[in-house]
Amino acid sequence: MTNDPLAPLLALTGVEPAFAEARERVDAALRHRSLRRHGGQVAAETGLRAAVASAALEDHRYDLSEVRAGTVTDPVVQGALRVSEALDGLVDLWPRAPRQVLARLHMLAARGAVPESALGRLTSGAERVDALAGLVAGNERTPPLLLAAIVHAELITLRPFAGPAGVVARAAARLTLVSRGFDLRGLVGVERGHLEREPEYLGSAGAYATGTPDGVRSWLRHYAAAVTIGADEIPQIGDEVLAPSGS
Secondary structure: OOOOOOHHHHHOOOHHHHHHHHHHHHHHHOOOOHHHHHHHHHHHHHHHHHHHHHHHHOOOOOOHHHHHHOOOOOHHHHHHHHHHHHHHHHOOOOOOOHHHHHHHHHHHHHEOOEOHHHOOOEOOOHHHHHHHHHHHOOOOOOOHHHHHHHHHHHHHHHOOEOOOHHHHHHHHHHHHHHHOOOOOOOOOOHHHHHHHOHHHHHHHHHHHHOOOHHHHHHHHHHHHHHHHHHHHHHHHHHHHHHOOOOO
16 A cells, blocks of 8 residues: 555644544534535535635635625636536546646636636646646545645645636635545535635745745644634534524
8 A cells, every 4th residue: 555645744743633623623513403404505605605715815805795796797706606616516527637627727717817828727837736636636545634735735835827826726625625525515615714814824825835844834734724714614604594494
């Protein structure tokens, strides 16, 4: 059996306990009573909020209510919404053809924000993207949360696509969590956690880019915190969904 090349990262100080806590919070949130009958509504609301947060992290910031009302035409926001809506259809393809999925995500995210000739095309970092694709494809060894964190970090620091490359990075991480069974129904809005801790998000991504153990540890602990925030929002959304019907 081939060893997991990312396994040593779990030994970095504080990483494994942070991941364990995130897992526990997700498991607790997924027991919320709203998910028994209204899981689809909760997932749709999570997707909307995640898209708005992802666009905001690209500095395209709008109130959730405006986006919900359909009055926002900003191409980055519209791209983030398209990506969110497309994720379910890409889950099975992601671990089999990650390069193809990344190109598709960029085409969805960047339409209207970059020239058509740039859609789906790498602008830099082809070798690292290939290496990342090799890590994702068929990888059943790396724990899902760790793999998602590394996928996100590699893409957010490399930014290998023109325009809103961060939307692609966050979507690829979400696909990893879903496809590996950590969040099968796509209910954890990790993007909301990144936005809530935006200075830490940006700082830890920069720290990761240094390649030092402390930098990587900083990012992994931030990622676990963002997942925890996303998990804690599930019951809030669930209560809002239940409120109109009282069910």
